[in-house]
Amino acid sequence: MAGKERDHGGGLDAAAAKFGGARGDWLDISTGINPESYPITNLDLTPNDWTALPDRGADTALCNAARRFWRVPVQADVLAVPGCSAAIAQIPALQTAGQVEIALRSYNEHAAAFRFHGWDVQEHPPAPLARVVVHPNNPTGIFQPQIPPAPLTVIDESFCDIAPAQSHIAQAKQPGHIILKSFGKFWGLAGLRLGFAIGDPELIDALRQRLGPWPVSGIALKIGATALIDTTWAKQTQARLTADSERLDLLMRRKNARPMGACPLFRTYEVADAEQLHHHLAKRKIWTRVFPYSQTWIRLGLPPQGQWERLEATL
Numbered sequence: 001m002a003g004k005e006r007d008h009g010g011g012l013d014a015a016a017a018k019f020g021g022a023r024g025d026w027l028d029i030s031t032g033i034n035p036e037s038y039p040i041t042n043l044d045l046t047p048n049d050w051t052a053l054p055d056r057g058a059d060t061a062l063c064n065a066a067r068r069f070w071r072v073p074v075q076a077d078v079l080a081v082p083g084c085s086a087a088i089a090q091i092p093a094l095q096t097a098g099q100v101e102i103a104l105r106s107y108n109e110h111a112a113a114f115r116f117h118g119w120d121v122q123e124h125p126p127a128p129l130a131r132v133v134v135h136p137n138n139p140t141g142i143f144q145p146q147i148p149p150a151p152l153t154v155i156d157e158s159f160c161d162i163a164p165a166q167s168h169i170a171q172a173k174q175p176g177h178i179i180l181k182s183f184g185k186f187w188g189l190a191g192l193r194l195g196f197a198i199g200d201p202e203l204i205d206a207l208r209q210r211l212g213p214w215p216v217s218g219i220a221l222k223i224g225a226t227a228l229i230d231t232t233w234a235k236q237t238q239a240r241l242t243a244d245s246e247r248l249d250l251l252m253r254r255k256n257a258r259p260m261g262a263c264p265l266f267r268t269y270e271v272a273d274a275e276q277l278h279h280h281l282a283k284r285k286i287w288t289r290v291f292p293y294s295q296t297w298i299r300l301g302l303p304p305q306g307q308w309e310r311l312e313a314t315l
Contacts, residue, residue: 029287080215097118178197265301265302
C-alpha cells in the first residue's frame with residue numbers, strides 16, 4: 001500500500017497544472033536549495049565514472065574529504081548515503097522503539113519515519129528514548145545552541161553549512177549520536193542525492209549494513225569529494241548567501257513581513273495571510289511554500305541572480 005504523500009517544497013508539476021505554464025516558465029523558490037550550485041561542468045568526468053561500480057577508494061576519498069571539511073572527531077564514523085532521506089528512513093530501526101521527541105513544526109520526514117517503525121512521536125515526552133533536532137530548524141530557521149542527549153540523538157544539520165561555527169559536529173563522538181549532513185542544500189546539487197551520517201561507530205555501521213553495498217553512485221562520490229575540498233568556493237558562497245538573504249529580508253519587510261530565524265538558505269516570514277500571498281505569486285509563476293499548520297507562515301528560498309528583479313516586481 002502506498003504511503004501518504006507528505007507536504008514538502010517543490011512540486012512544480014502540480015503548480016503548473018493548477019496555475020498554468022510549463023516548468024520553464026516558473027521561478028521555484030519553494031525549497032531551501034542554493035540557487036547558484038557548485039560548478040560541475042568543468043569537472044573531469046570520464047565514461048568509466050558512469051559505467052563502473054563505485055569503488056572503495058572513491059568512497060574513502062569522499063569520507064576523508066568530509067572529515068576534513070566538517071572537522072569530524074576521530075572517534076566518529078562517517079558514512080556517505082544516497083541523500084539524507086535514505087538515512088532518515090532507516091535510523092529509527094537502529095534502536096528498539098519507544099517515545100521520540102520531535103518538534104511538531106519541523107521537517108516532517110523524521111516523524112513519519114519514526115512512526116513507520118513503531119515509535120510514539122511526542123513534542124515534549126518526559127524521558128524520550130530518542131530525540132531528533134533539526135539545526136537550524138526547517139521551516140523556522142532557528143539554531144539551537146544546546147541539545148540535551150537521549151539514548152538515540154539525531155541532529156539534522158542539512159542547512160547548517162551556511163553557519164559552520166554553530167554546528168554540533170563535536171557531539172558526533174558521543175555514544176548514541178548521529179549528525180546528518182546534506183550535500184543538496186548548501187552545494188545546490190539536490191539531484192545528485194548525496195548526504196552523510198556521522199556519529200557513533202556502532203550506529204553508523206548498523207546503518208551501513210542496512211543500506212547495503214554501493215549506496216552512492218560513482219558520479220556522486222567524485223563530485224562530492226571535489227566540492228568538499230574546495231574551501232574557497234564554500235567561503236565565498238557563505239558570504240553570498242548571507243548577503244542575498246539580507247536582501248530578501250529587506251524586500252519582504254517593505255511588505256510588512258516579519259522574518260523568522262537566521263538561516264540564509266531560506267527565509268520564513270510571518271504575514272497577514274500566507275495563502276493569499278502564495279496564490280498571488282503563483283498566478284505570476286513564482287512558487288513558494290506555505291504550511292498546513294499556519295495561516296501566517298510563508299517560506300521563500302533565494303532566487304538565482306538573474307531573477308531578483310522578477311521577484312521584486314511581482315511583490
